[in-house]
Amino acid sequence: MTKLKIKSGDTVKVIAGDHKGSEGKILKVLIDKNRAIVEGVNMVKKHTKPSAQSPQGGIVEKEASIHISNLSLLTSKGETTRVGSKMDGDNKVRFSKKSNEVI
Numbered sequence: 001m002t003k004l005k006i007k008s009g010d011t012v013k014v015i016a017g018d019h020k021g022s023e024g025k026i027l028k029v030l031i032d033k034n035r036a037i038v039e040g041v042n043m044v045k046k047h048t049k050p051s052a053q054s055p056q057g058g059i060v061e062k063e064a065s066i067h068i069s070n071l072s073l074l075t076s077k078g079e080t081t082r083v084g085s086k087m088d089g090d091n092k093v094r095f096s097k098k099s100n101e102v103i
Contacts, residue, residue: 004029004068005083005094006036010103012071013080014041019066023074027063035065042066075099 006026013023024039044064050057072080081098094103
């Protein structure tokens with residue numbers, strides 16, 4: 001299993017693909033597939049049958065997953081950066097390789 005450098009709640013920017021340039025917060029990370037679901041990015045229309053939850057049925061628009069290699073973490077200033085990890089006392093912390101600030 002590979003260690004991913006992003007986690008849910010991080011703000012990311014799409015750096016490749018159809019949605020290049022768009023930004024959003026990670027809602028969920030699918031570790032086994034190396035993919036993430038980003039808020040407002042890669043929207044797809046899903047046709048749903050009528051059920052107890054939605055008696056009307058119809059077309060629902062929701063986010064689809066995007067590969068992690070197409071995402072880059074944003075710093076507090078809003079610039080893309082790579083992620084490193086270092087020990088801060090007894091704690092292991094992630095830090096921005098561009099600005100050297102702890103994430």
